[in-house]
Amino acid sequence: MARITSLAEAVQAAVHDGDTVAMEGFTHLIPHAAGHEIIRQKRKNLTLIRMTPDLIYDQMIGMGCAKKLVFSWGGNPGVGSLHRLRDAVEQGWPNALEIEEHSHAAMANAYEAGAAGLPLAVFRGYLGSDLPKVNKNIKRVTCPFTGEELAAVPAHRPDVAIIHALRADKAGNVLLEGVLGVQKEAVLAAKRSIVTVEEVVDDLGPRSLNAVVLPAWTIGYVSEVPGGAFPSYAQGYYARNNSFYKAWDNIARERDTFLAWMKENVLEKGPEAFAQHARKRAAAAE
Amino acid sequence: MARITSLAEAVQAAVHDGDTVAMEGFTHLIPHAAGHEIIRQKRKNLTLIRMTPDLIYDQMIGMGCAKKLVFSWGGNPGVGSLHRLRDAVEQGWPNALEIEEHSHAAMANAYEAGAAGLPLAVFRGYLGSDLPKVNKNIKRVTCPFTGEELAAVPAHRPDVAIIHALRADKAGNVLLEGVLGVQKEAVLAAKRSIVTVEEVVDDLGPRSLNAVVLPAWTIGYVSEVPGGAFPSYAQGYYARNNSFYKAWDNIARERDTFLAWMKENVLEKGPEAFAQHARKRAAAAE
């Protein structure tokens, strides 16, 4: 049953050194505030799972939180490389990073299988690709009806899933809307979970009969962090800050500019620093 | 791309003798008007797929449309037996009926797999049940990662899927809301499809960003048949007619009362007869 706590408490309770952690959000609703909190709490040796590592994992990898990355596309969308990820893979800075590389289809299916309580995902995939040669977690199963060989990957069953959502009610029921990604699946697949939200409200309010809602009893911790997805976005709250994504390319290119930025904007700040992004946008919209 | 036609034209074009037909609707949105049209057009030797055969298949089986039934629960919900289904299975009237029997989990997974273009569905099922002994389409596959043996059934890939939905726009995009059942999966799994709707509107109107919509290009035929789900219901249009479900028990118990009812209410009527149920309810609500 969801406990509504501060983000610091939630990370303290749910994320331990050495955990397998899935922080999801497909462009939309990326849990940046939670990533910063994990960096501040100096978690180490994490196995990070995420379809699109993106800025949030670039930051966590650059700050030495990760020992392994399970992913399918590791770039800055529409901009270019993730320099910290590349530095870790190419130069081992700040530490060597093991990688387990999949396709999007495999990752999405692996989350779906995890949510469904299955040990594996079966799909038509990887035909003609070299990825099975470099990833021993890509196998094949044979359809007993047609003889077709299909791809199989282990289900994702992370220790902790962390997502950002639009809002929660006071019981801890959480609403998602818009680009949904694999967040619902990540939470349902995980042993523990943290959901940061733009706001905690009395009632989720008028919604579709088929609204995407994670019931309180499927969630570990809920923390109110307005703006917590910045520079990603929260549908109906604030837009994606495309300028920041472009600016990150320069910030992260060199180790020293990266470290200076992290010190000023993460280590010396708290989750409340994200609120300005929610507010700025709300004001601009008026 | 969806063609908007009369129901008679749609059935004429899409449903042929000997076809495998899935008519879905999980209590909600059962395509009764389409079932009646198939009976009027005297289709024969159909393989009927449906999780809960219900009154619609009781009628089609009793009128001799079916040679085989693929199902998981064949009763009149909350009332009792389907007498026409029982008469076909127990006495071979009006013709012998082959059955392929599954669990709900297997049927739901088989539709999901069909929609996903897979040849099979893999799930944790049938443990300790006798159903695999009487259904050769229930097999096992072994997880190459854990060694767990899981159940496998062939994906449903019907020739035709027929569903009833709330409304379509003039381009043929179709909206579902409420109890969703397996209708979207059935349409996506099928080679051809017919969707009857309460109304065709200019625009689907305000809706959730994640509304359950079948795009026009995934659908074969769309036919406006107000009340077309009666005695099932259409969320926001009219309620389930529980009294009719109870009355059906007496109508269908004997062959002669069944045939008399079918003659009067199906053979001598057309899809427009369903409109009274939509109207009656609308009037009562005022």
Next chain:
Amino acid sequence: MMANYKPNEMMTVAAARALRNEDVCFVGIGQPSAAANLARLSHAPNVTLIYESGTLGTKPTVLPLSIGDGELCETALTTVSVPEMFRYWLQGGRISVGFLGGAQIDKYANLNTTVVGDYNKPKVRLPGGGGAPEIATSCGEIFIIMAQGKRSFVEKIDFFTSIGHGSGGDSRQKLGIKTKGPTRLITDLAIYQPDPETKEMIVTSIHPGVTREQIQENTGWTVRYAAQVAETPVPTAQELDILRELQARTARAHAAA
């Protein structure tokens, strides 16, 4: 039986009492639905009710006739598709209690809802398993509600639609099943629970006014009793009021439709 309630009501009340506030319950139509909603309207206001039609956390005012009545959807937290229900919610291991019933039950609480007689030449073709085969193995534990009678409580069921405790002992574990299976069989006469070793369902509580002779007369196997057999507390006035009001509301609503 001298009482101001019917055996059926005692059965429903006893089943309702077994549900806890923190349970997530997969509800079937009929007696289970009455019991689960009685629990929600009395001692377990926060119990989470799920119907296989996809409705999560539903709070119906009247009992549904079918598993997917509009009432269930309109009062739910949200409603998901049926494939999602069976994959993420049932198979996902998120349900603590499943309710089942059947046409035949044996002493290990295996259930038959498929056929009476031979499968290929049935005497009676029953509706079939529906969700039961996977409810029986995926829910944390199973409560069974069935009125007793020699035709339904039988030595040997004609078809294993859903497993209870198999042939007893560690039958479930041998099949790789990790859940508890039937922990309570609630009838119109008594409450049965599995023997910790053999897993045979043994009587642990007898409803007021019912005799052991009555129980045996309505059971097709030799009934065994726990060392300590309780008397089921009679339904309270409040329990009966809530149940009867719920059923009256339901009858009015279904007649009007």
Next chain:
Amino acid sequence: MMANYKPNEMMTVAAARALRNEDVCFVGIGQPSAAANLARLSHAPNVTLIYESGTLGTKPTVLPLSIGDGELCETALTTVSVPEMFRYWLQGGRISVGFLGGAQIDKYANLNTTVVGDYNKPKVRLPGGGGAPEIATSCGEIFIIMAQGKRSFVEKIDFFTSIGHGSGGDSRQKLGIKTKGPTRLITDLAIYQPDPETKEMIVTSIHPGVTREQIQENTGWTVRYAAQVAETPVPTAQELDILRELQARTARAHAAA
């Protein structure tokens, strides 16, 4: 080159023209997104655009920077989850055209977006495959957009991220793949299409003002030409206007964010 347009614009316009009104197109970010939306805003107003973030039938006013910008969702018919996108929509065989690009391509239009150098000791770690491995095999056909250069158009790619025509001929069929694979490679210099037999990508149309020497200088294999090589029609004023307005709107929107 004497012209009032850039090679990049020619490439985008040529790619847009290949899309038909009835296509269902799986759109990638960057050039494919520009081309697909140019098609939608010019000759193919009913083309259905799908982005892997789950947006079905989207009609963005400005080009997204990312694959899941709010603009895509707000202008879509609806938006589904990413597992559903990859299962029902891509694997389900509902997409007629997929757009791909890459860091390296060979003459059979196999693509590398994974690493330059050895996988375990890469010279350059590229972003990776993303959706490409299954886009390449599940879409009815594939259009590839890439600017030419000797470092990207290579004899041998360092890693097969997604298959084109494999080692040519019936490579795809031997792997059980039923779709056509790359039917068009559109560059800043020319358009390539697969030889019907060998499946080598051969030049079928050269952009105005481009020479065969230029093409060879920018290709790491010996370029072959169709028996009849066309000259790509120059971008029309209307095509350029629409494209430039789209890009100007996009630049303003992204700067404001």
